[in-house]
Amino acid sequence: RKEVEQDPGPFNVPEGATVAFNCTYSNSASQSFFWYRQDCRKEPKLLMSVYSSGNEDGRFTAQLNRASQYISLLIRDSKLSDSATYLCVVTNYGGSQGNLIFGKGTKLSVKP
Amino acid sequence: DGGITQSPKYLFRKEGQNVTLSCEQNLNHDAMYWYRQDPGQGLRLIYYSQIVNDFQKGDIAEGYSVSREKKESFPLTVTSAQKNPTAFYLCASRYSGTKKETQYFGPGTRLLVL
Numbered sequence: 001r002k003e004v005e006q007d008p009g010p011f012n013v014p015e016g017a018t019v020a021f022n023c024t025y026s027n028s029a030s031q032s033f034f035w036y037r038q039d040c041r042k043e044p045k046l047l048m049s050v051y052s053s054g055n056e057d058g059r060f061t062a063q064l065n066r067a068s069q070y071i072s073l074l075i076r077d078s079k080l081s082d083s084a085t086y087l088c089v090v091t092n093y094g095g096s097q098g099n100l101i102f103g104k105g106t107k108l109s110v111k112p
Numbered sequence: 113d114g115g116i117t118q119s120p121k122y123l124f125r126k127e128g129q130n131v132t133l134s135c136e137q138n139l140n141h142d143a144m145y146w147y148r149q150d151p152g153q154g155l156r157l158i159y160y161s162q163i164v165n166d167f168q169k170g171d172i173a174e175g176y177s178v179s180r181e182k183k184e185s186f187p188l189t190v191t192s193a194q195k196n197p198t199a200f201y202l203c204a205s206r207y208s209g210t211k212k213e214t215q216y217f218g219p220g221t222r223l224l225v226l
Contacts, residue, residue, distance in 0.1 A: 044155070104153060
């Protein structure tokens with residue numbers, strides 16, 4: 001089983017749609033969780049951290065379920081500029097001192 | 113401006129040649145990392161360094177070498193022993209003062225084999 005697994009995508013949605021990405025992780029000792037965004041041929045950029053109680057940043061909502069080892073990202077009212085690949089990332093600070101484990105990413109394409 | 117810089121943006125390697133990718137940061141981050149990304153794949157860790165003059169192998173260190181002589185700099189050498197070096201190489205850094213702090217990436221270097 002891969003350490004971090006994501007929906008394979010691609011997701012093709014119209015502007016204004018709500019889209020949800022799912023991610024599961026295999027190591028129950030994982031301590032911190034993030035969503036990164038990566039535009040084509042660019043570096044990943046931190047979109048948001050994911051907290052146990054869930055958190056929201058504008059149109060973006062992240063949820064964490066530690067019991068199920070499941071992370072989600074919800075994008076409401078999607079914009080053309082949201083088109084990118086979304087990477088689910090976990091880290092186990094105890095063993096590997098801040099090393100991140102990346103999912104392969106889910107590609108989102110928002111169409112007019 | 114604070115940030116992470118990588119150079120060059122594109123690099124071409126001939127067979128049997130060693131090439132060095134530069135990574136510099138002025139964020140005063142303690143930890144630095146090198147990743148490799150292949151098309152359709154996730155990022156894979158090559159090497160990382162928590163402090164100056166110390167570094168550790170990641171998951172795919174074979175064929176690569178690094179040095180950390182200064183806090184700001186973490187160059188990566190792709191040696192001739194790396195048989196499939198064509199990839200997008202990303203450098204990242206992190207402030208290790210708190211466990212919650214995540215990594216921030218430079219713009220990357222694309223390495224192509226001639």
